[in-house]
Amino acid sequence: MRKILVTGGAGFIGSNFVHHLILNTDYLVTVLDKLTYAANPRSLESLPHNRVRLVVGDICDAAVVDPLVAETDIVVHFAAESHNDNSLHDPRPFLDTNIVGTYTLIEAARRYSTRFHHVSTDEVYGDLELGDPQRFTEDTPYNPSSPYSSTKAGSDLLVKAWIRSFGLQATISNCSNNYGPYQHVEKFIPRQITNILDGVRPKLYGSGANVRDWIHADDHSSAVLRIIERGRIGETYLIGADGEMSNRDVVSLILKALDQPKDAFDLVADRPGHDLRYAIDSSKLRAELEWVPAYGRFEEGLEAAVEWYRSNEDWWRPQKQATEAKYQEQGQ
Numbered sequence: 001m002r003k004i005l006v007t008g009g010a011g012f013i014g015s016n017f018v019h020h021l022i023l024n025t026d027y028l029v030t031v032l033d034k035l036t037y038a039a040n041p042r043s044l045e046s047l048p049h050n051r052v053r054l055v056v057g058d059i060c061d062a063a064v065v066d067p068l069v070a071e072t073d074i075v076v077h078f079a080a081e082s083h084n085d086n087s088l089h090d091p092r093p094f095l096d097t098n099i100v101g102t103y104t105l106i107e108a109a110r111r112y113s114t115r116f117h118h119v120s121t122d123e124v125y126g127d128l129e130l131g132d133p134q135r136f137t138e139d140t141p142y143n144p145s146s147p148y149s150s151t152k153a154g155s156d157l158l159v160k161a162w163i164r165s166f167g168l169q170a171t172i173s174n175c176s177n178n179y180g181p182y183q184h185v186e187k188f189i190p191r192q193i194t195n196i197l198d199g200v201r202p203k204l205y206g207s208g209a210n211v212r213d214w215i216h217a218d219d220h221s222s223a224v225l226r227i228i229e230r231g232r233i234g235e236t237y238l239i240g241a242d243g244e245m246s247n248r249d250v251v252s253l254i255l256k257a258l259d260q261p262k263d264a265f266d267l268v269a270d271r272p273g274h275d276l277r278y279a280i281d282s283s284k285l286r287a288e289l290e291w292v293p294a295y296g297r298f299e300e301g302l303e304a305a306v307e308w309y310r311s312n313e314d315w316w317r318p319q320k321q322a323t324e325a326k327y328q329e330q331g332q
Contacts, residue, residue, distance in 0.1 A: 008079030020221035059101035091147035127275035180217035206270035208248030216301035240280025
């Protein structure tokens with residue numbers, strides 16, 4: 001059986017991808033994760049131990065990375081510092097993990113001629129105006145607006161340079177906003193769901209008009225696997241499920257799913273540099289690799305996510321108190 005190394009595989013998107021691999025392939029999976037606050041080894045505990053191995057370590061540490069890359073066929077790089085609010089408070093961890101960590105991994109992949117897939121975000125492209133019909137494509141210029149998105153843009157450019165300069169056997173994907181099981185409760189959708197379950201009114205930045213393009217983590221996982229299997233080396237693929245929706249409308253749908261009034265939320269001061277709108281054009285991925293999302297409508301995926309958090313309180317409850325205390329300190 002082929003071997004695959006998944007960095008950040010105990011985090012939200014990475015752990016969903018590991019579950020997807022176990023269900024749909026025969027790969028032997030090694031997860032490399034530093035187990036920061038955003039990771040949770042319990043997200044992997046139901047998976048077969050003869051196929052999934054967790055290695056606790058830092059992607060910036062070449063002594064850890066090199067032997068793992070040397071023994072694997074494919075590296076899929078999810079590991080990243082990803083919370084925009086945290087990047088505004090302290091950018092340094094984002095530079096370390098997203099830039100230095102990616103450099104360490106691609107150097108190892110170059111050294112051992114290992115296939116590499118780099119997972120990134122649509123936030124590298126900046127934002128779009130509300131109501132603008134334009135969407136991001138693979139040709140959209142980079143225009144990041146936060147420490148988080150700028151370090152992800154930097155990591156993308158490193159991979160692109162290693163492909164061109166050193167022949168790195170790599171692909172890149174930039175995805176819209178993910179939601180689904182195993183997502184830390186600091187993030188927008190799980191925070192609103194768990195607040196409502198706790199009897200707390202959701203809070204929205206600004207007017208709640210900012211638009212995100214949402215995709216269920218299951219659909220992101222299937223797209224990444226399709227790129228690994230069929231994608232052309234050196235290419236970038238944008239992953240999206242046509243899930244554009246304002247933050248206000250998302251919260252209203254969550255409230256409805258939990259039998260609450262659709263307007264039972266509060267507005268708080270907007271955060272600095274809050275991007276207006278993201279929107280992904282995934283036509284290249286769909287046409288070239290024949291990928292389609294399983295959740296054709298955002299509402300279907302959101303209902304599944306709400307049910308998961310309702311049914312898995314033992315997973316998210318240990319994170320909740322500390323997360324809300326941190327937000328209260330910030331007045332959010």
